[in-house]
Amino acid sequence: MTEPSVLFHYTSADGLLGMLGTPHKSPTVWLSHIQYMNDKDEYWHAYELIIEKLRALQNHYEPLVAQWAKGEYESRGRGQFLRDYFSQCFVMSLSQAPDLLSQWRGYARDGGYSVGFKQSDLVALAAKHGLALTPCIYTEQDKQRLIDYTINQLHAEAVQRVVDPAIAGDPRIPDSDKPMASWRYKFERFSREFASCFKQQSFSEEREMRLVGTVPPLVAGEPNPLLKWRTRGNLILPYCELDIGRTGGTPMPVHEIIVGPGVQFAHAKATIDALTTERRMANNPINVRASVSTLRW
Numbered sequence: 001m002t003e004p005s006v007l008f009h010y011t012s013a014d015g016l017l018g019m020l021g022t023p024h025k026s027p028t029v030w031l032s033h034i035q036y037m038n039d040k041d042e043y044w045h046a047y048e049l050i051i052e053k054l055r056a057l058q059n060h061y062e063p064l065v066a067q068w069a070k071g072e073y074e075s076r077g078r079g080q081f082l083r084d085y086f087s088q089c090f091v092m093s094l095s096q097a098p099d100l101l102s103q104w105r106g107y108a109r110d111g112g113y114s115v116g117f118k119q120s121d122l123v124a125l126a127a128k129h130g131l132a133l134t135p136c137i138y139t140e141q142d143k144q145r146l147i148d149y150t151i152n153q154l155h156a157e158a159v160q161r162v163v164d165p166a167i168a169g170d171p172r173i174p175d176s177d178k179p180m181a182s183w184r185y186k187f188e189r190f191s192r193e194f195a196s197c198f199k200q201q202s203f204s205e206e207r208e209m210r211l212v213g214t215v216p217p218l219v220a221g222e223p224n225p226l227l228k229w230r231t232r233g234n235l236i237l238p239y240c241e242l243d244i245g246r247t248g249g250t251p252m253p254v255h256e257i258i259v260g261p262g263v264q265f266a267h268a269k270a271t272i273d274a275l276t277t278e279r280r281m282a283n284n285p286i287n288v289r290a291s292v293s294t295l296r297w
Helices: 013-020 042-057 063-075 078-086 101-107 119-129 140-159 175-197 201-206 265-278
Strands: 006-011 028-033 089-095 113-118 132-135 208-214 227-232 235-243 254-259 287-290
Touching: 006 013, 006 101, 006 119, 006 254, 013 028, 013 113, 013 254, 013 265, 028 208, 042 063, 042 140, 042 175, 063 140, 063 175, 089 175, 089 235, 101 201, 113 119, 119 132, 119 208, 132 175, 140 175, 175 208, 254 265, 265 287
Parallel strands: 254 287
Antiparallel strands: 006 089, 006 113, 028 089, 028 235, 089 208, 113 254, 132 208, 227 235
16 A cells, blocks of 8 residues: 555644744644543543453463563553553644545634645654654554554563663663563553554544654753643643744745635635745745535534
């Protein structure tokens, strides 16, 4: 299957302006904390699959696997899972579908834009900030296959006493315990990745990919400049803001903009053209077109 060359983020006029930037503000993209995504139960989906697998593995014929599974199962209550796997997990949702009715309904009910970025630019942005660009997984078969494959790989490493460098260099852990500690450390890391990309199959038409990663609150003992705060209703929410500006004031290319249903196309295109010209993007013109979706309530 050919990977898409352009991925789309559905957003409001405010979101589009932030991604294009102005003469006085560098362009940025926002990553949302996974705990506060639109589907409030989404971040428990991976937990339920993983905890069920751990429950079954407690009866594994190999004592090493059974011991590990029992310890993980008993220590991974919902609250602990949330703290370990989601405490600093941030996501930017993108779709392979440029003009999808359900996306307009979900993210641009009052009129909005589908903003296309080249996948190669997103991969470079991810590498710069220690993030990953990963596809969401929708079918239960694919999810179980990935969990099983990961556990089998980690088990093989534990048997061979392969230890992750982060664990090998920790003087607090006795050498005899490091293979099992490494297994737990890697399983936690992989579980965080599962949690960020497993979605219910009913969302499969979105064909979502995610820019995702961990953004720690502190860097070298100082507050992380990427971590910001905003309000939504009566909540205060964390988010991650990435500057996508480049040297000379030219932003990471927005490849395409689709003006959504409910937005007057001629007016929207005129202001986008004026802004992008002012931002010295004439050598990289943006394709602006109207959505073909008809949005009714």
